[in-house]
Amino acid sequence: MTITDRIKNVRLDLHDLCAKYHININELKLLAVSKTHPASAIQAAYESGITEFGESYLQEAVNKIQALQQLPITWHFIGPIQSNKTRQIAANFDWVQSVDRKKLLNRLNEQRPAQLAPLNTCIQINYFDEPQKKGVKIQQLSELLELACQLPNIKLRGLMAIPPKTDCFEKQLSQYLQIVSCFKNYQRDFPQMDTLSIGMSNDLEAAIAAGSTMIRIGTALFGPRESSSH
């Protein structure tokens, strides 16, 4: 299947799912996760109408951003962040979704180039306290959100989460409903948050049913990634 065919299928699925759950499709953003796929694949997806792309590996991402700089693409960084990498993230991306500690917020704020708009930022939460996983624990979320909205070069947009992987729809849904309810609670104190980034290729329906505003889709759009570590 070509990328164009896959995109068509994903769009049909999204259309059906939004109808099934009474969701306005214009309020659900599609982020195409292009990590490990070449610039040519991104260009093909762009030509099929996709404009927002997510990357997880910084050097690979920066190479592709440079190769495609003539295209008006919105780039999201969604991978784990080492603090010595914040400068390149601040300089090259429009969004970052994987911020999980104050040090990263402060560095991104200081390093955001003055001529660029504030960096759109989602805080990654580790809602289920999984020890091996990135993301801030809910107990520390308020402090991080408070800092994020004080920094002039950071624009707080919302939360991102990757819940425990399971193929059981009911379990996926129950996990996402808990995350949605957490998001809505924090939205009362931080009403500028308009983004809840949840849902990937294998749990898309549950995320949409629960109330995602941004799904991050890789495999379903670009096909399987080659390396098992990716």
Ligand SMILES: *Cc1c(COP(=O)(O)O)cnc(C)c1O
């Ligand atoms: C790779 C990745 C995705 C996309 O996963 P698929 O299962 O390929 O859709 C989404 N979010 C994050 C944070 C990722 O690293």
